[in-house]
Amino acid sequence: MMEISYNCRAFLHKNGQVMIRVRWNNKKREVGFSVGCNADPEKWDNENQRARYNTTHKVGGKVYVARDINNRISQFLECIEESFTEYGVHAQVPTTKELKELVNEKLGRIEEETPEEETEEVHEKTLQNAFFEFMKLRPSENNWGEKTHCKYNQMWDHLNSFDSSISLEKLDKKKLNGLKEWYIANGYHNATTNKHFRNLKGVLKWADSNGYPVKKEVFAYKTNLPVPPKTVTFLKYKELIHFASFQFPVNKEYLDRARDYFCFMAFTSLRYSDLRALKKANVSDEYMELYTQKTKDRIRIPIISHARKILEKYKDNEGVYVFPVPSNQKLNDYLKEAAELAGLDREIVETYFIGTQRYEEIHKFYETISCHDGRRTFVCCSLALGVTPSVVMSCTGHADYESMKPYIEVADETQKMQMEKWNTHQYKSDIIERLEKMTPTQLKEIYEHIRSRA
Template identity: 60%
Template sequence: MKKTNFSTRAYVMKNGQLMIRVRWNSKKNEVGFSVGYTIDPLKWDGDKQLVKSNTTHKIGGKAVYAREINNAIRSFLVCIEEVFTEYSLHSEIPTTTDLKELVNEKLGRAKQETLVEESEVKTLKGIFKEFLLLRPQEGNWGDKIHEKYDQMWNQLNSCNPSITLESLDRTKMQSLLNWYIKNDYCNRTIVKQFRILKSFLRWASRNGYTIQSGVLEFKPNLKVIPRTVTFLKYKELIHFFHFEFPKEKEYLSKARDMFCFMAFTSLRYSDLAALRSVNIVDGCLDFCTEKTDDKLHIALNEHAQKILDKYSWYKGDTVFPVPSNQKLNDYLKEAAKLAGLDREISQVYFKGNTRYEDTYKFWEQISCHDARRTFVCCSLALGIPASVVMSCTGHSDYESMKPYIEVADETQKMQMEKWNLHQYKSGIIESMEKMNSEQLQQLFEYVKKIA
């Protein structure tokens, strides 16, 4: 029996995707299998090539234990071993295609996850099903991203139930645009939906499907005004932070505290909900973000530390007793209304060529994500360098942080106030230089008295 040299190992790719690969014949051939889980690289045991024992992983909004992931890894390794053993009995080596098919067959997922039946591939619906099956594994999708593509697909089919990849050309793209306008969609939403559609079509193109000329280049010729970014100004944030809620509405006080902690640290809701005591080291937050897997190190200011101290009584698995995202948003609206956060927010938008303008009170629009924007805006307004702000938020470049930087008026007002302060200081110094010792003594006593 011919001896076959091969090895199997599991590893974490740069994007955090846990994979298993098998190599043989001096690495001339290689086949990789995705286990289907994404994990925090810090929870990976490189020596054992397994997930660290007794760790928990949040995947697709659900908690997955290390045992489950490691069992999946071992199942792949066992099946790969079996295939090579079966072939070695005949002194043969499986082809890459045979290995893929046999391992997936042994795992009970043959053609289910790796192949789409020919009859399905020929339809746009089949390609979309394949996309929803494979794309989440490639890009570490969350549930909300999946919902966005489902929404886009339903709209496309509502416009044209018989649409095919072959018939989807520039004319059909224009018809879809007209359908959106006819059904009273906001221009901002239309542009977003076309962006999602073309993202799917680009994936299809990369995977060998033919996209008609001009489809990917199609751009809706619509007037779009960026949405007004909502955030609390510094004085509003401090007012909210110190506001006393009635004792019978203690839940509003907790909601306010959760918002303010995010506003003082730049945390997203997902990171706040997952924050553990082990993430607090020497007055800093040290953690990997749930959304992007960025490793962040954020120094806690005095306000954030006060909130931590306030909830030191809580003995749960996480630092704070955080309600669901929806409940927290509902509580925040009630809390902000009671606290008098009623600054008016104007939203201007277009539907087709018609301009609309809606005006809201801030408390009507407040949500968890406003806290993150508040951190960015207040930090810049206080003169903290943008590079420092970006190191806290995890933004990799100025362009990605641009939607948050809507503080031109507030920042300019605070910075221009330095001119006034300098003028006052200059005047005081000039007057004091003209005083004699007795006048200076009288001034000192007066200041001491009123202080």
């Protein structure tokens, strides 16, 4: 019996269809199967390649339950395994057409339609083909957003601007070093350069695992470019409360709304994407429960009084969404105008490197404020007020303590407020000592004075 090495992966196509991709014969052959049902991306578990347990999926006017979706996937995988076993018994490696026909026969299906183009032909193993194949398959597997598409396309444009004839044969440590020098010569910050190198390595690792001839030395390459810790911008507690209560001119109502949206994010930890997608059904009397748009994590956030006031203000908003949120760019523009009017002019120092050259830029806070500062403000103010990191993480969805460290390190108010306990303790001790020395008459006089002030 021949042992045929193959792998299967269940994923969502961009239109919501549940797909299974099968690769074999050193990954030179592949075929895609449509499982015949759809799933909601927010309720799909990428790691386990299944619909999340006990969820209901409403897609394209049809309703699917997780149990049925997952059973259907399992049925396909069993038929695929049986098909490879049969070919292995006869010491044969199936073609894409043969495997497809046998699996469909076992499933009782006559014809299989798949949104993915299939071909028996093995593509030429060029860098360009690797990139295009990567961009074709990875987005549907990992549910990419527009920004993820953009960053990989930028990296590819940079690579071709550096060398329009770049190829896998040419791509070695020397070539990567030349690419690094190109980024430096064109004035890219080291942090940006490192980010694009990480994306390039991601493509090359994928290409290597899919049979493309990638030189192993490129995976060990390091730019060794210095990158200082990123400046984490956020509003301190007093600044946040001031901003939340600031009265804008009547003719600038749009600034009032922009401020409310920012403060709501600062009081709840929501990202812009979650704020915009927040539905009235996600909000109860005490909590908000939702799946985050970016990570698809389910989070449950207590609604504090500050956030409740904002919800009350917009309770009559029409439609299913809580807030009529404008585009991200428009909201950021409004926030800059609102923050300047409110006097949020604390100076922010940004340090960066281009190559080995160090630079510093000083900005007013209102010049740099953006939607994401709301989430940072929530983390830093929560820590400053003594909320434990584990509780903050349960609200934000941060996966581990390491991802919280940048906030903890920059939240100087945390240090100040925690150290203030020494003064508070000393002050209380001094009062107790004085009270212990007072006569009953003096204590009575103090009591009457406090009572008259109450």
